Amino acid sequence: MSQRFYITKNLDVLQFEAANEWGYSRHKHNFFELTYILKGSGQHLLNESAIDYKKGDLFFLTPKDEHEFVVDEPTTFGIIKFTEQLFLEKANLTSSTHWRKNLDTVILHANNIPKSIISYDVDRIQLFYLYELIKNEIDNPLVYGRDVLLNLFGALLVVVSRNLKSNLIKIEERYNSxxxxxxxxxxxxxxxxxxxxxxxxxxxxxxxxxxxxxxxxxxxxxxxxxxxxxxxxxxxxxxxxxxxxxxxxxxxxxxxxxxxxxxxxxxxxxxxxxxxxxxxxxxx
Structure with missing residues (x-):
């Protein structure tokens, strides 16, 4: 039986380097996770899939998913962890229904995409840049920091959602059954x-x-x-x-x-x- 990891914050960032081993056993979370590959290569074992990873990849995990990484070359991981509550908090600050649709897309469909979720090369730059901005805001909190984080997180999820939907269309077109x-x-x-x-x-x-x-x-x-x-x-x-x-x-x-x-x-x-x-x- 795999482990389950928990967080107490509804948004957090973790960055670390794994020289030879990832350092964690196969596990699930009680939160959502975006895992950025900032450097290195290896394999990502996600549910029933085994996918090679490399610098520039981005993986999305839901609480339904079970995974681990096998490191081939020293790898720097950047991880954004967040809870469903953060979606709701963002949704409460806007009259747009777009956030509810994003929430449904993430919860219901993201775990059907085992590979890197980046479908558009032009979005890769934005997704990695938003990671750095969010990390910097958390590491160096200033006045109105929470507002800045929510808006950065909002931009991040819109771009993530765009790539998730593109991947889902490709998967659905490839296999109808x-x-x-x-x-x-x-x-x-x-x-x-x-x-x-x-x-x-x-x-x-x-x-x-x-x-x-x-x-x-x-x-x-x-x-x-x-x-x-x-x-x-x-x-x-x-x-x-x-x-x-x-x-x-x-x-x-x-x-x-x-x-x-x-x-x-x-x-x-x-x-x-x-x-x-x-x-x-x-x-x-």
Missing amino acids: EKEKIDSILTYIRQNVLDKELIKIKSIAETFYMSPNYVSIFIKKHAGISIQQYVLKTKIEMAARLLKQTNLNISEIADKTGFLDSSHFNKIFKKYTSHNPSAFRWLI
């Missing part, structure tokens, strides 16, 4: 079946924004077959076409379809088709 997603994954495997690196679970996970641990479960659940079985099935189907449509010998076909040798190919082909390759070639 889990069937479409599994079809896309299986198509990807078929297209790259002869490239051992591209069909590794890690590569599939990175391509489809999934956790490596969840890829196999997802494919088995929706396709009724394991990744290894699907890869073999695809290779056998490819070999069957080559047997019927070319004059390549058994050894050449075994090599072209990625089997160790003709003996291994014969064994697997017979297991899946009940025929030796040479006999299958002459079947009507």
Whole structure:
């Protein structure tokens, strides 16, 4: 069971450098969090997804999310933590309904976006600049500081919301259902079946924004077959076409379809088709 972290302030900023390790176990929060990557690279494990991170990325986390970072190169993290109460406080100071819509967008949809939320490059500069302004205002409080913070925070959330919505549209356009997603994954495997690196679970996970641990479960659940079985099935189907449509010998076909040798190919082909390759070639 993961830990849950808490804050007592409704807005706070934390900045630190992680040389080798992030320093926290996998956890959830009772607050919202914007995590800026100011320097470095590594992996962000968020819910069921594993995403590479680099300088200039920005991640959004809700109280529903569970995450941790794996540091590859020394990383400087900048974190803005805030509570739902801060949204409400900002909303109470304006007659606009825009803040309520922002609140709904964040609470209901943000945790569907595992990657960096920045969709527009031009917004990257503004988002990082607003981070520095908010951090400076908290570190050096002056008169009217609370008003300044609320307005800076308001600007930040408008820009965040714009990028969240853009990402949501892209995700919704890409997959209308889990069937479409599994079809896309299986198509990807078929297209790259002869490239051992591209069909590794890690590569599939990175391509489809999934956790490596969840890829196999997802494919088995929706396709009724394991990744290894699907890869073999695809290779056998490819070999069957080559047997019927070319004059390549058994050894050449075994090599072209990625089997160790003709003996291994014969064994697997017979297991899946009940025929030796040479006999299958002459079947009507």
